[in-house]
Amino acid sequence: MPIEVGIWNINNGIKKVAFSSIESERKLEDILVKDISILSEDILLIGRQIQTDYGKFIDMLAIDQDGNLLIIELKKNRTPREVVSQAIDYASWVQNLSYDQILNIYEEKNDAPLEEAFADKFDNSLPDNLNDNHQIMIVSAQLDSETERIINYLSNNFDVPINAVFFRYFEDGELQYITRSWLLDPNIVDEKSSNPKVKNKREKWNKQDFVVNFEEKDSRNWADAVKYGFIAAGGGRWYSQTLKRLFVGARIFCMIPKSGYVGIGKVTETVKPIKDATFEENVEEKGIANLSLKAPNMLHDSDELDKCEYIVKVDWIKTVPKEDAYWIKGLKANQNSAYKLRSQYTIDKVSEFFGLENDN
Structure with a gap:
């Protein structure tokens, strides 16, 4: 059974506030669309009335900060069997949505890129993998009791990642409130949502583009990198080993970091320890x-291969000074010194900033 919620006004004596159910799921849907955080602080609404390939419409579809999807179905006076079977049918379609399909659905519904909205909501870039897992939420x-029994049966016996939430409406004079109650502990449902059969829902890599982090310090200066044509990383194997991914022509x-994108270039020589460059x-x-060099300590630990700087030579196509670095929310960022750039949004935006036509 979901936990009952009561409200008492204790300003002038003690008075229990009367409750009722919200008069319609349509009104509830309008409330949730205005502020989906009423369901959870950790989800972003992708859109409402999402059409499936079967001609049916999902009431609402959301995404969490890990890139997993949430199917939200309002009961809307349907019988428990109808709403649950319909939600499971929707889930069978949602589980196969690709990275690009999810981006397209968001943009069609919101006329804006998902990358920007995700960064605004979660203060982080969109994950490389989307839709590894999904959950179903019945809202009423x-x-x-029948809906409760069906959901408990599916969850407890077959580990279906499904939950139910219901709302009650309270009035106290001119003040109005709604409360939310879960049927199942959301943390338990999270554990059941893992689906090892559905993997690699990620944006495709074009097999040529990488992001390189060039962290300025006394051993590294961006003006040197521009003048002599290189990128560098060092101070430990964790920092330098990812440079080995960069091939000639990449x-x-x-x-x-903390400034933005400062250059685009092509690799002309693979990584070398600094003493060999x-x-x-x-x-x-x-x-x-x-x-x-402007960097006073670039030759630090030059005879120690685990600690020295490593160099990759680059033919710069376009660069800007550090103070003119380009950054907007939604661009890809990562702590690794070099990593595959899968985000077409980042490629397009950075190429546009540098005045380059993107052929990919």
């Missing part, structure tokens, strides 16, 4: 020690 103005989108200056090949 009041919960009847395109890199270079960003300075040479650069052309005044028609002469020079080691790093013979260059006029």
Whole structure:
């Protein structure tokens, strides 16, 4: 049984506030669309009335901060068997939605990119994987015993990730309130939502683009990187080992953490420890020690391969100074020194900023 909620006004004596069910699920849907956080602080509404391939419409579809989907069905005077079977049918369609399909549904419903809305909501970039898992939520103005029995049966015996929530409406003079009660503990439903058969719902990689983090410090300066054509990472194997992913011809989108994207270039030589790297200056090949660098400590630990700086030579296509770095919410960010750039949104936005036509 869901937990009952009572409200008492204790300002002038003690008076229990009378309750009733919300008069219609349609009114409840309007309330939830205005503020989906009434259901959960941790979800973003993708849209309402989402058409499936079977000609039916999902009342509401949402996404959580891990990229998992939530099917929200309002009872709307349907029988328990109808609403539950319909929600499961919707789930069979939702589980196969691809990364691109989810982006397209959001943009069609909101006329804006999901990447930006996700970053605004969760203060983080959209995950590389979407829709690994999903849940079903039945929402009603009041919960009847038959719906409760069906949902408990599916959850307890077959681990179906399904839950129910119902709302009650309270009036106290001119003040109005609604309360929310869950049938099952949402944390238990979360555990049941894992679906190992549905994996790799991620945006496809174009096999050429990477993001490289260029963290400025006394061992690294962006002006040096632009002048001599390189990117660098070091101070430990965790920082330098991902540079091995970069191959000759790979395109890199270079960003300075906490500043933004500062350059796009093509890799011309694979990674080398700093002591082995040479650069052309005044028609002469020079080691790093013979260059006029702004970074005073780039040769730190040069004889220790686990700690030294590592260099990847780059032919810069476009760059800007650090103070002109480009950043908007929704762009891809990651702590690794180099990683595959799967976000077409990031590719498009950064290419547009640098005035480049994107052919991918």
